[in-house]
Amino acid sequence: MEYRKLGQTDIKVSKLCLGSMTFGEQNSEAQAHEQLDMALAVGVNFIDTAEMYPVAPSAETQGRTEQYIGRWLGARGNRDKVILASKITGPAEWVDYLREGNLRFDRKNITVALDASLQRLQTDYLDLYQLHWPERNTNYFGKLAYPAGEDATDLTPLDETLSVLKELVQAGKIRHIGLSNETPWGVMKFLQVADQHSLPRVVSVQNPYNLLNRSFEVGLSEVALREGTGLLAYSPLAFGVLSGKYLSGAFPKGARLTLWERFSRYNSEIAAMATQAYVDLARRHNIDPAQMALAYVTSRPFVTSNIIGATSLEQLKSNLASAELTLSDVLLDEIESIHERYTYPCP
Numbered sequence: 001m002e003y004r005k006l007g008q009t010d011i012k013v014s015k016l017c018l019g020s021m022t023f024g025e026q027n028s029e030a031q032a033h034e035q036l037d038m039a040l041a042v043g044v045n046f047i048d049t050a051e052m053y054p055v056a057p058s059a060e061t062q063g064r065t066e067q068y069i070g071r072w073l074g075a076r077g078n079r080d081k082v083i084l085a086s087k088i089t090g091p092a093e094w095v096d097y098l099r100e101g102n103l104r105f106d107r108k109n110i111t112v113a114l115d116a117s118l119q120r121l122q123t124d125y126l127d128l129y130q131l132h133w134p135e136r137n138t139n140y141f142g143k144l145a146y147p148a149g150e151d152a153t154d155l156t157p158l159d160e161t162l163s164v165l166k167e168l169v170q171a172g173k174i175r176h177i178g179l180s181n182e183t184p185w186g187v188m189k190f191l192q193v194a195d196q197h198s199l200p201r202v203v204s205v206q207n208p209y210n211l212l213n214r215s216f217e218v219g220l221s222e223v224a225l226r227e228g229t230g231l232l233a234y235s236p237l238a239f240g241v242l243s244g245k246y247l248s249g250a251f252p253k254g255a256r257l258t259l260w261e262r263f264s265r266y267n268s269e270i271a272a273m274a275t276q277a278y279v280d281l282a283r284r285h286n287i288d289p290a291q292m293a294l295a296y297v298t299s300r301p302f303v304t305s306n307i308i309g310a311t312s313l314e315q316l317k318s319n320l321a322s323a324e325l326t327l328s329d330v331l332l333d334e335i336e337s338i339h340e341r342y343t344y345p346c347p
Contacts, residue, residue: 001014001015001016001042001043001044001323002014002015002323003015003045004230004304004305005304006083006127006128006176006203006204006230006304007176007201007202007203007204007228007229007230007304008201008203008228009175009176009203011083011127011175011176013045013046013083013304013305014043014044014045014046014305015298015303015304015305015306015323016039016044016046016298016305016306016308016319016320016322016323017044017046017047017048017085017232017305017306017307017308018035018036018039018044018046018047018048018307018308018309019048019234019307019308019309020032020047020048020049020053020054020065020068020069020309021049021050021053021054021055021065021309022054022055022309022310022311023035023049023053023054023064023065023068023069024053024054024061024064024065024067024068025054025055025056025061025064026054026254026256026259026311027311029068029071031313032065032068032069032072033068033071033072033075034313035310035313035316036069036072037076038313038316038317038320039316039320040078040081040082042320042323044320045081045082045083046082046083046085046305047069047082047083047084047085048085048086048206048232048234048307049065049066049069049084049085049086049087049121050065050066050086050087050089050130050132051063051066051086051087051088051089051098051113051116051117051120052087052089052095052098052132053065053066056259056260056262056263057094057095059097062095062097062098063116063120066086066117066120066121067120069084069121070120070121070122070123071122073121073122073123074122079123083127083128084121084123084126084127084128085126085127085128085129085130085178085232086117086121086126086128086129086130087129087130087131087132087180087206088105088109088110088113088114088117088129088130088131088132089103089113089132090103090105090131090132090133090134090135091103091104091135092133099112099113104135104156105131105135105156105161106156106160106161106164107160107164110161110164110165110168111164111168114126114129114168114173114174118173124172124173125172125173125174125175126173126174126175127175127176128174128175128176128177128178128203128204129165129168129174129176129177129178130177130178130179130180130204130206131161131177131178131179131180132180132181133180133181133182134181134182134183134186135155135156136155136186138183138185138186139183140181140182140183141181141265142265142346142347144347158189158190158193159193159197159199162177162190162193162194162197162199162200163197163199165177165199165200166199166200169200176200176203176204177200177201177202177203178202178203178204178205178206178232179202179204179205179206179229180205180206180207180232181206181207181208182205182207182220183219183220184219184220184223187202187205187220187223187227187229188223188227190202191227191229201228202229203228203229203230204229204230204231204232204304205220205223205224205229205230205231205232206231206232206233206234206307207220207231207232207233207234208233208234208235209231209233209234209235209236209297209300209303210233210235210236210237210238210242210293210297211238211242211274211278211293211296211297211335211338211339212238212241212242212266212271212274212275212342212345212346213235213238213266213344213345213346213347214339214344215344215347216231216233216302217302220302221300221302224302225301225302230302230303230304230305231300231302231303231304232304232305232307233297233303233305233306233307234307235266236293236294236297236298236306236307236308237290237293237294237308238265238266238271238275238293238346239256239257239263239265239266239267240255240256240257241257241266241267241271241275242275242278242279242289242290242293243289243290243293244275244276244279244289244290246267246272246275247272247275247276247279254311255311265346266346268345268346270342270345270346271345271346273342273345274338274341274342274345277338277341277342278292278293278335278338281331281334281335281338285328285331287325287331288318290318290319290322291318291319291321291322291325292325292327292331294306294308294319294322294325295322295325295326295327296327296332296335298322298323299326299327308320308322
């Protein structure tokens with residue numbers, strides 16, 4: 001397993017990270033522990049979770065994922081062997097059950113959210129604490145047009161957010177901070193405020209990135225490389241679409257798009273056309289389509305770690321094997337040719 005520096009820190013994380021949002025919904029606690037054991041056994045030292053998980057989110061299951069991971073850490077006694085990341089939920093009407101719906105990145109919310117996560121995870125510190133999505137109204141979760149006209153006076157000042165996080169770093173509860181679902185302006189603004197006020201600098205950005213959604217490459221990839229804010233790529237298989245399992249109108253039993261209609265980001269006619277092209281390409285080269293899609297993401301120079309997820313050990317084993325796959329220059333050129341035909345079909 002290859003290990004890469006997390007931003008400008010002294011932490012090295014595996015180039016594959018185990019995502020956990022299925023733990024507590026599509027996966028039982030026993031299955032979650034099996035996945036964690038398998039990933040750790042092949043060298044994955046990086047685990048990502050969030051206070052909101054599992055997905056699809058609900059008041060009844062909120063926090064269950066962190067509890068599963070916490071009990072695994074407690075049972076195995078291996079907290080020192082993993083780099084553990086979690087996230088604080090941003091404002092949204094569909095998670096109004098959290099903190100009475102007043103989800104801000106202010107002192108009260110950050111302190112309460114972090115302490116609850118630490119308790120569920122059975123640890124006294126996180127290696128990386130991330131803001132799950134911006135407090136402001138901007139482009140994320142597939143939104144393209146910038147929503148101008150927002151009243152910026154009702155937002156938590158960034159220096160307040162970073163000051164609270166600095167205090168938590170000094171208290172030993174957090175080692176480093178990251179952003180998620182952010183824009184180039186957002187990342188640069190956080191860095192600017194941090195530098196101006198001697199506050200913690202962002203070390204990573206967790207955004208979607210896959211063959212159907214390469215929007216990170218415009219703007220954010222340059223920031224990642226020049227500022228040391230590497231990408232933690234989520235949805236590298238586009239909700240499993242790039243495996244090809246949904247082609248020809250198929251909806252496998254128990255799969256995410258089968259269970260929840262709300263996950264439609266990668267379920268469109270043009271997405272199916274692009275996916276078919278990538279699947280056909282992989283098969284012409286005798287490569288598993290999912291492994292090709294994962295290996296592409298992992299190989300990008302601005303990617304720090306590729307967050308993989310699975311609902312079965314068989315899927316996880318295949319995803320982990322993508323770490324050993326090197327894509328030829330010929331194959332990469334063919335991927336670019338498809339990308340020119342289907343550019344950002346699912347932003």
